[in-house]
Amino acid sequence: MKEETPLWEVFIRPRNGLAHRHVGSVHAADAVLALDAARDVYTRRGEGNSIWVVPSAAITASDPAHADETFDPTADKIYRHPTFYDIPEDVGHM
Amino acid sequence: MYSQGLIGADGRTEESEAFLEAFQKRIDAEEKIEPKDAMPEGYRRTLIRQIGQHAHSEIVGMLPEGNWITRAPSLKRKAALLAKVQDEGGHGLYLYAAAETLGVSREQMTEELHSGKAKYSSIFNYPTLSWADIGAIGWLVDGAAIMNQIPLCRCSFGPYARAMIRICKEESFHQRQGYEIMLTLCRGTPEQKEMAQDALNRFWWPALMMFGPHDKDSAHSEQSMKWKIKRFSNDQLRQKFIDATVPQAEYLGLTVPDPDLRWDPELNDGKGGYRHGEIDWDEFWRVVKGDGVMNRDRIAARRKAWEEGAWVREAALAHAAKREGRRAAAE
DSSP: OOOOOOEEEEEEESSTTSOOEEEEEEEOSSHHHHHHHHHHHHOTTSOOSEEEEEEGGGOOOOOGGGHHHHHGGGTTOGGGSGGGSOOOGGGOOO | OOGGGGTTOOOOOOSOHHHHHHHHHHHHTTOOBOTTSOOOHHHHHHHHHHHHHHHHHHHHTHHHHHTTGGGOSSHHHHHHHHHHHHHHHHHHHHHHHHHHTTTOOHHHHHHHHHHTSSOOOGGGGSOOOSHHHHHHIIIIIHHHHHHHHHHHTTOSBHHHHHHHHHHHHHHHHHHHHHHHHHHHHHTSOHHHHHHHHHHHHHHHHHHHHTTOSOGGGOTTHHHHHHTTSOSSOHHHHHHHHHHHHHHHHHHHTOOOSOTTOEEETTHHHHTOEEEOOOOOHHHHHHIIIIISSSHHHHHHHHHHHHHHTHHHHHHHHHHHHHHHHHHHHHO
């Protein structure tokens, strides 16, 4: 089998004011072709006004097998949430 | 069409009971499974097979309709058909990308389609003989595909479900443009109406076959339902399709080519539904196994496109390597 065409992750911003959001991926030899392919594949009906393409190989992801150690400590720090603190009702909205 | 993706699927697993049970618990809790999550090999294999074959169906599905682009009867019809065929290509690409997250390469999937190892929906092995066939395909084939695909939007595998949501949004235009073609023909001359009837005659039974074999003959359905890859059985979806489509045929003034078709108020838990005649399963298996009218042409067309496009892929990679080399040298 010949060399495989690299994979790119595609992010699209639906309109100004919103963040770019992952929508899928495309294969392309380089960044210019990846942008063209992403435009054809993911924006046929006005889905956005800006596209990012990122080589899939450049993404480092957290390991789902370590999700417990990685994310659990946030659950027991309830003092990070506003409802942890008692404020008398008389004070009004805060 | 996508129930057919399960034919020959191998859902066996060798993992420990505890692992399988923990996985099933996640599924039962309606948690989505994402690509890097631990999953049974059988789940992965079943999905690679089903999503791959679904993608192949979209890509091969471009061929019967592409056949009529140059001969569309008006500029409006041509523009719509071009857009529809382009959508099918896009759908194939979303789905290939979803399958690739499971560790299979695009080249591998393409290879399996070309060698005949991977299947695609049997419906695309029927020829498109007249312009009315383009109407019948949009109305019936895309209609059946929508029935199948809407429950897949809730599939337990995240990337497949997300791809299906995009696809379903776009598919509705396909069905409506097909029905509108049928409606125009049925309101036209007697010859035009006859063309529409002829297309319905040829596509009705193959459209029913798109839902895959009878539940009792669908060996891998049960495991797929348990894993929430499938949400409804083949026969349930087929029944839904028939119930929705028969009144649409009546509106067109066309006759569904099934002498045994009749309304039964007892069906669907007393809500009523249509009983249909026996499906020719010999024909179904013959076409699935490669002996349909168009099987050889379809694969030959895909191979030709792949082989004649090879120089473009190679040139693009060579150009990218050259530019990268220059950039590195300049630094």
